[in-house]
Amino acid sequence: MSGPIDQTLAPGIEVTKLSYSFPDSSVGLRDIILSLPPSSRTLLIGANGAGKTTLLRLLSGKRLAPSGTISVGGLDPFKDGLEGVTYLGLEWVLNPIVRTDIGVQELLRSVGGDHYPERRDELVEVLDIDLEWRMHAVSDGERRRVQLAMGLIRPWRILLLDEITVDLDLLSRSNFLGFLKQETEKRQCTIVYATHILDNLAEWPTHLVHMSLGKVKEWGSMETFDVQGKREYDSGNSRLGMLVLGWLKDDLQERGPRNSKQAVKVGSEGKSYAAAGTGGYGSEVAKPRTF
Template sequence: MLGLTKRYGNIVAIDRLDARVDGKIIGLLGPNGAGKSTLLKALLGLIPYEGGARVLGLEARTHGADIRDRVGYMPEQEAFLAGMSAVELCTYAGELSGLPRTEAMQRAHAALYYAGLEEKRYQPIDGYSTGMKQRVKLAQALVHDPEILFLDEPTNGLDPRSRDEMLELIAELPARRGCAIVLSTHLLPDVERVCDHAVIMHQGRVRFVGSIDELRGARGRDTEILVEVKADAARLGEVLTEAGATCQVVSAVTLSVSLPETATNELVFRRAREAGLQIRGLGVRRETVEAAFLRVIGDAPKKDAQP
C-alpha cells in the first residue's frame, strides 16, 4: 500500500496508508470504525480509492477481479440468499470464481467438511445458529482454494466454545490449505492466540506493522523481569532504582523490574549481592498484545478534525 486513501464525502475512512505486510496469519487490529473493513474492500478492488494498493503483485484498482479469483473473502455481514443451503451457496461462490459447476460442487463439499458442516450442508442456512453461519462464510471463502484469505471479524457474535473452534480452524489453515490469512478483528485475544504478525489501525491510519514479538517490544523491551527474593523486595527495588531501573513492588518478596536499555540481568544479581539480599528466582513477564495495543494507539496523535 502506498498512500492508500478512501474518502466518503468529507469523511476520511482511510488516510494515506503506507505499509508492506508479510506473514502467515496477519492480524488487522483496531477499534470499531478504524477503517479495517474499508481497507479489505479496497484491497479486493470492491471500492474505488486514491493512491496505490497491490495484492499478490496486482494493483487492486485495475485487477480487482483477478485478485478476487485468488483471494477468499469472509465478510463481516451476512449475505445469504433466502432458502439456500450451505452446499448451494458454496457451489455458487465457486462458480463466481470461475470454477466449472461440477468442480465447484466438489470443492463446496470439501470446504464444508473442513468447516465441520458436512452433516448440515443440505439444510437451509436460514435455520443455522450464528456459529454455523460463520462456518458457512468461512467455507465459501475457501471453496476456490485461495492463496490468501481475508477474514472480517470471523468470531463476531460467537459463544466461547464456537469462538475457540473457529480460531482453531483458522490457526490450522496455513498448514492444511497452504494459504496466508488476514484476520480483521477488534478482539485482541484472537490476535494474540493465532497471529504471527499485526497491523494496527486507528482513526484511518496505520500505527504499527510488524511481528507480534516486535509489537510487544515496540519500546525497546518486550519483557519485565519478576524477581523473587528471600525478604525485603522493597529494599531491592530501591537499589535497582538507583541503578536506573524502573521497579514495582508486587509483594514483600516479589519485585517487577524494567531494566535500563543497556543493562542485563547481571545488574540485578550484583545489586542484590551488594545489598546483602538473597535472590530465590528470576523470571520474565511478557507484555500482552492488549497492553501493547493500548500503548500504540495511546501514543498515536489525535487525527486532525475533518472540515
C-alpha cells in the same frame, strides 16, 4: 521485459503512501505504508471507524486506490484481475439468501462444494455444521458457521476477514482460527483479519497492524511488539489484550469524544460500504476479468 506474475504463490502485500477519500471529501485513509510478507497472518487492530474496513476493501479490489499505492503479489488488486481473493465482510454476512428456507447442502453445492469435496468436508467438521440444517431455523452462530464454510470452500491465495467471527462460540472460533493457521502453513496463502476479539489469539498472528484515525500507527512482526514484556498477566493472550487496550486508550485520547468540536474527524465512521470513494478518481468500474 518481465513475464507474467506467478499467481500460484502466496502473495505479499505492499502499501505505499496510500490515501483515500469518501464522496463527501472526508478522509478515510491517509499516507498508509505497510509491508506484509507472503504466508503471513496479520491482525488488523483499531477502534470503530479507524479505517480497517476501508483498507480491507481497497486490498480486495472492491475500491480503486491511487495508482501505485497497493500491490498484492505484485499486482494492483483493482486493475490487474488479481486471482484467488476472498473478502468476507458486512455485505457477505447480510446476504438474505442464508435466512431463507434452504438447506445447507444446497448452499454448499451452489458455491462449489462438489468441486472441492475434501475442503467442504473439512470445513463442515471444523465448523461443526449439520448438513441437515434448514437456514431459516438455525441460530445466528450456526448461520455464521455455514457462511464461513461457503466463503472458504474455494481455495484462496489471499483472505481478508472483517469482523466475521463475532457470532461464533469459543470452541467454534478456536477451531476455525486453527484451520486458518494450518492453511497458511500448508498452502500458498496470506491472511489479514480485522477483529476486536483477542481471546486465544496470542499464538495466531505473525504480524500486527494498529490503525487509528485513518492511519497506521504501528505495524510489524509479533517480535516487534513487547507482548512478552507485560508481566502483570500470566497468559500470552492477556498480554496481547493489554497491549491492544493501551493502544486504544491512547487513540481515544488523541481523537477526543466523538461529539466534541475538538474531536479529530478522520476515519471511515461507517462510510466504507457507501458509494464509491474518490481515492483521486471518483466512480470506479473494475476491468473485466477473463478466465
